[in-house]
Amino acid sequence: MIAELGLAALWLSAALSVLMMISGAMGLRDAASPHALYARPAAVVQAFLAVLAFFLLLYAFAVTDLSIKLVATNSHSAKPFIYKLTGTWGNHEGSMLLWVAVLALSGGLLGGLERRLPEKTMSATLMVQGFVALGFYAFMLLSSNPFERLPVPALEGGGLNPLLQDIGLAIHPPTLYVGYVGLSVAFSLAMGALITRQVTPDFAKVMRPWVLGAWVFLTFGITAGSYWAYYELGWGGWWFWDPVENASLMPWLAATALLHSVTVLAARDALRTWTIMLGVLAFSMSMLGTFLVRSGVLTSVHAFAVDPERGSFILGLLGLYIGGALVIFAMRAGSISEGKRFTVTSREGALVFNNVMLSAILAIVLLGTLYPLLTEAFDVRVSVGPPYFNPAGAIFAIPMFIVMAVGPLLRWKDDKPARIQFELALLAAVAIAIVALVAILGDYSVLAVLGLALSVALGIGALLPLKGRNIRRVPTATWGMIAAHFGVAVSLFGMASESAFTSEKLAAMAPGDSEVVAGWNIQLESVDPVAGPNWTAIEARVLAARGDEDPTVLGPQSRNFWSPPQPTSESALVTRWDGQLYVVVGDSAGIDANGNERWQIRVWWKPFVTFIWYGGLLIAFGGILSIVGRLQVDLKRRSAKAQGKARRADVEALGSSDGDEPGTAAAPEPAE
Amino acid sequence: MRLAYFIPLALFLFFAGLAGYQLTQPKEQNVRSQMIEQPLPDFTLEPALEGMPGVSRADFVDGQPRLLNIWASWCLPCIAEAPHLERLREEGVEIIGIAVRDRPEAVADFLNRYGNPYSRIGSDDISELMLEIGASGVPETYVIDAAGNIRYQHIGDIRAETVPLLLEKLEEVR
Numbered sequence: 001m002i003a004e005l006g007l008a009a010l011w012l013s014a015a016l017s018v019l020m021m022i023s024g025a026m027g028l029r030d031a032a033s034p035h036a037l038y039a040r041p042a043a044v045v046q047a048f049l050a051v052l053a054f055f056l057l058l059y060a061f062a063v064t065d066l067s068i069k070l071v072a073t074n075s076h077s078a079k080p081f082i083y084k085l086t087g088t089w090g091n092h093e094g095s096m097l098l099w100v101a102v103l104a105l106s107g108g109l110l111g112g113l114e115r116r117l118p119e120k121t122m123s124a125t126l127m128v129q130g131f132v133a134l135g136f137y138a139f140m141l142l143s144s145n146p147f148e149r150l151p152v153p154a155l156e157g158g159g160l161n162p163l164l165q166d167i168g169l170a171i172h173p174p175t176l177y178v179g180y181v182g183l184s185v186a187f188s189l190a191m192g193a194l195i196t197r198q199v200t201p202d203f204a205k206v207m208r209p210w211v212l213g214a215w216v217f218l219t220f221g222i223t224a225g226s227y228w229a230y231y232e233l234g235w236g237g238w239w240f241w242d243p244v245e246n247a248s249l250m251p252w253l254a255a256t257a258l259l260h261s262v263t264v265l266a267a268r269d270a271l272r273t274w275t276i277m278l279g280v281l282a283f284s285m286s287m288l289g290t291f292l293v294r295s296g297v298l299t300s301v302h303a304f305a306v307d308p309e310r311g312s313f314i315l316g317l318l319g320l321y322i323g324g325a326l327v328i329f330a331m332r333a334g335s336i337s338e339g340k341r342f343t344v345t346s347r348e349g350a351l352v353f354n355n356v357m358l359s360a361i362l363a364i365v366l367l368g369t370l371y372p373l374l375t376e377a378f379d380v381r382v383s384v385g386p387p388y389f390n391p392a393g394a395i396f397a398i399p400m401f402i403v404m405a406v407g408p409l410l411r412w413k414d415d416k417p418a419r420i421q422f423e424l425a426l427l428a429a430v431a432i433a434i435v436a437l438v439a440i441l442g443d444y445s446v447l448a449v450l451g452l453a454l455s456v457a458l459g460i461g462a463l464l465p466l467k468g469r470n471i472r473r474v475p476t477a478t479w480g481m482i483a484a485h486f487g488v489a490v491s492l493f494g495m496a497s498e499s500a501f502t503s504e505k506l507a508a509m510a511p512g513d514s515e516v517v518a519g520w521n522i523q524l525e526s527v528d529p530v531a532g533p534n535w536t537a538i539e540a541r542v543l544a545a546r547g548d549e550d551p552t553v554l555g556p557q558s559r560n561f562w563s564p565p566q567p568t569s570e571s572a573l574v575t576r577w578d579g580q581l582y583v584v585v586g587d588s589a590g591i592d593a594n595g596n597e598r599w600q601i602r603v604w605w606k607p608f609v610t611f612i613w614y615g616g617l618l619i620a621f622g623g624i625l626s627i628v629g630r631l632q633v634d635l636k637r638r639s640a641k642a643q644g645k646a647r648r649a650d651v652e653a654l655g656s657s658d659g660d661e662p663g664t665a666a667a668p669e670p671a672e
Numbered sequence: 673m674r675l676a677y678f679i680p681l682a683l684f685l686f687f688a689g690l691a692g693y694q695l696t697q698p699k700e701q702n703v704r705s706q707m708i709e710q711p712l713p714d715f716t717l718e719p720a721l722e723g724m725p726g727v728s729r730a731d732f733v734d735g736q737p738r739l740l741n742i743w744a745s746w747c748l749p750c751i752a753e754a755p756h757l758e759r760l761r762e763e764g765v766e767i768i769g770i771a772v773r774d775r776p777e778a779v780a781d782f783l784n785r786y787g788n789p790y791s792r793i794g795s796d797d798i799s800e801l802m803l804e805i806g807a808s809g810v811p812e813t814y815v816i817d818a819a820g821n822i823r824y825q826h827i828g829d830i831r832a833e834t835v836p837l838l839l840e841k842l843e844e845v846r
Contacts, residue, residue: 273677277680281680284684291691295691295695297691297694297695308695308696311695312692312695315688315691315692315695318688319688322684323681323684323685323688326680326681326684327681329677329680329681330677330678330680330681333674333677334674334677370687370690373690373691373694374690376694376697377690377693377694560773567773587798588798
């Protein structure tokens with residue numbers, strides 16, 4: 001029953017997306033059309049049904065309904081309950097259903113909550129949102145039905161990839177998907193505004209919270225994914241430039257550029273076409289990522305079961321949506337004037353510069369990700385990795401960080417660098433001092449040293465906008481910017497510190513042996529077999545102590561799952577404020593001279609590595625503050641407007657002309 | 673209409689064309705061993721089953737070509753290839769088995785059920801030999817010539833049509 005209900009809910013949502021599209025189109029032709037009224041309720045009900053379908057699949061996984069093919073191939077009755085649930089999206093069909101449910105939910109929220117746009121623009125936006133949803137419903141229903149039944153129920157399930165049997169799977173994909181697919185709203189809004197030629201500051205104010213919301217989830221999802229890969233894969237790395245990681249980074253870069261350009265549009269009525277382009281680009285990158293992961297055209301650790309037919313289907317959708325959007329952009333962009341002018345040394349100037357830098361980094365990542373696709377057309381297999389991405393990205397990232405430290409200090413429209421010469425000198429002095437200091441202390445890579453210097457300068461620069469202001473009167477949105485920029489500095493510091501100062505040791509140790517790594521005394525006490533619910537493992541008992549402190553007991557494991565059979569490495573971590581100790585146990589390394597069995601123990605000391613993820617969280621937190629601040633201002637302005645209107649009505653009703661000035665106490669747009 | 677506004681569209685069309693072309697191309701998913709035409713590395717593996725001999729490099733260098741079959745009791749395609757290994761044995765081929773990450777009782781159970789075509793079975797508990805000869809999965813079968821050199825690699829399960837091919841390869845390296 002559950003499977004049939006879920007499938008019916010999906011078909012109904014697909015039908016409603018058609019209604020949403022047609023009703024939106026009617027409203028676009030004639031805002032007064034009575035048929036235009038259906039678009040909003042259709043969006044809301046559609047969201048409800050798609051989310052219901054997802055919860056029904058979740059239930060099927062929770063009770064391990066082995067008559068459903070997807071459950072039988074991806075779950076197992078002996079799996080811990082939490083991994084049964086998270087296993088729902090640990091496969092192609094289930095994760096696609098999550099994707100579609102979030103898409104529908106975004107459309108539903110848009111249709112249900114957004115009241116600030118002109119009706120025609122809103123109709124066009126809902127039309128586009130319905131059109132996009134329809135394509136992905138078709139993909140689900142025609143080629144990836146998650147509710148397909150088996151003719152005969154399976155006796156036992158096939159199990160879930162052990163690497164996915166981790167709490168990381170509960171957090172990383174859902175947040176990332178909300179971010180990815182939340183950008184569909186920005187896409188639809190951009191198309192709606194482009195079709196109705198309503199690219200105005202008011203439109204930008206409507207778009208901003210939607211972009212910020214998706215961006216917060218995306219930031220959090222990427223941060224969580226990076227930490228998951230770091231402790232789960234057992235390689236001690238936190239970013240691998242894997243095609244799928246890049247697929248999540250590219251929408252983030254586009255969304256970051258978008259939320260800054262939309263701010264310029266809102267505050268200064270400039271960058272109109274550029275903002276529209278980024279709105280289209282951000283969600284296009286999300287769809288592109290989906291295509292790369294699911295079509296199998298690129299090889300990646302994240303890849304789902306490869307199926308060229310699905311790949312062709314998604315490529316068709318990409319052609320329809322991205323291609324279509326770009327055609328409309330090419331036809332219409334000329335009719336939207338560029339907006340107001342500004343000088344290079346102004347807040348806008350700095351924002352534009354960093355928009356270009358972010359876009360350049362996006363192009364670098366895109367090129368590196370797609371390059372293997374290009375060379376394979378000529379039968380050459382290549383793998384593009386850090387030696388390309390790090391320096392090529394840094395060419396644009398370094399100037400971006402410099403401008404990022406200075407930009408928020410500049411005034412809108414036009415400013416003189418001389419006005420902030422003290423701040424400029426301070427930041428330059430700090431950066432140069434750190435480069436000199438680190439260069440004297442040791443031989444480190446250029447990028448790591450520059451990263452350290454820039455992170456400190458950026459950290460100070462992020463706080464400088466507070467200088468000379470009454471802390472209590474700083475708008476919430478400005479605090480958001482400060483937190484996010486400071487978060488970038490914190491994260492950058494972690495990255496640079498980790499790559500410059502990490503100490504690593506690989507040793508073959510017998511129980512009783514000890515080693516010293518970066519001031520840590522590591523002693524192997526024993527190695528014993530242990531068993532879990534669906535795995536067996538070798539667990540090492542390792543005592544780690546820094547200086548004279550009491551040792552901490554660590555239990556890194558080398559696990560063997562039996563369904564499906566696969567070994568994984570469970571690292572053990574000691575977290576201190578100034579870094580993390582990362583211990584992994586490997587295979588047996590033979591017998592030593594005394595007849596004791598020796599084991600491969602790998603130990604890293606990574607100074608300040610945790611700052612990478614603290615920074616990521618801080619960036620996301622900054623985004624939340626920004627949304628709250630914007631909504632506060634918006635609500636205040638709306639109630640002020642309503643009060644003004646009410647008062648004007650009262651005054652008119654009284655027929656007196658000597659009343660109060662009609663209330664126009666709208667809060668000014670905070671200029672940060 | 674400014675020409676510059678068509679640049680994103682042009683770039684996207686180029687990508688879509690390339691991706692479409694790549695989707696229609698057959699994709700080589702298998703990882704070829706880099707050890708083909710190289711001598712077998714030096715190794716010694718304990719027996720995977722009580723009562724049968726283990727495997728070492730010395731077992732391959734007595735002037736007779738052999739098959740080296742990498743398998744495991746937990747591997748489903750290995751069940752599918754069992755009858756074809758049996759046919760190869762009936763043709764007089766000596767097959768040396770390597771059981772990967774396995775347990776003696778599971779090995780015994782598998783052989784009781786699906787037959788035992790092996791003259792020796794080594795136990796590769798940590799995929800050590802697998803890595804050294806460049807095998808990327810289970811099952812894989814290698815043709816080893818009379819001097820102990822790796823001459824041919826078959827990736828995946830042996831099917832009916834693979835049997836004559838393997839016999840031919842064994843004849844070639846004799």
